Amino acid sequence: MKRHYILLAAIAIFSMVGACSNGGGAPAATTTATTTAAGTSRVRLYSVAQKGYIMSDKVIKSEAEWRRLLTPEQYHVTREQGTERAYTGITWNNHEKGIYRCICCGNDLYSSDTKYESGTGWPSFWEPVAPENVTLRPDNGLFTKRTEVVCSRCGAHLGHVFDDGPKPTGLRYCMNSAAMQFVKTP
């Protein structure tokens, strides 16, 4: 009889462990974060058009919504941390005067005033329009330690920042064309 209970307990523990490790629980965690943060969290951003800081709602959408709004390449780069092939994007060689905005939410990211020739085949800048408009986070891969740059308003992956850029900051914000929309300014 006693042995029977021990066996039942063992089966119960096994099934609990199985449930936790099954799928990692990632989709459930993502859904929870989306619903609790949606609509309520605000972020302070610099607006180029308004020449000053504004308070803006964060933009939070489901994977399905982003897929509907973006092209497959834009989706892959911004929502799946993809990287477009060098020299293939539409703005790596753009020299027009204007503002580069987030393709997902329209947040102002970079000015053409800080764009420079990095020779990498990706649009490169030495500074964002304001430090608040982009968020930096560690991106530690198996062999590389890099700093990821994401949009502060919608979390879109934009590219990476490196410390081999030109003066005055010495930084190279290496972006994907597919993550940005270029808007000409007079």
Ligand SMILES: [Zn+2]
């Ligand atoms: Zn964005």
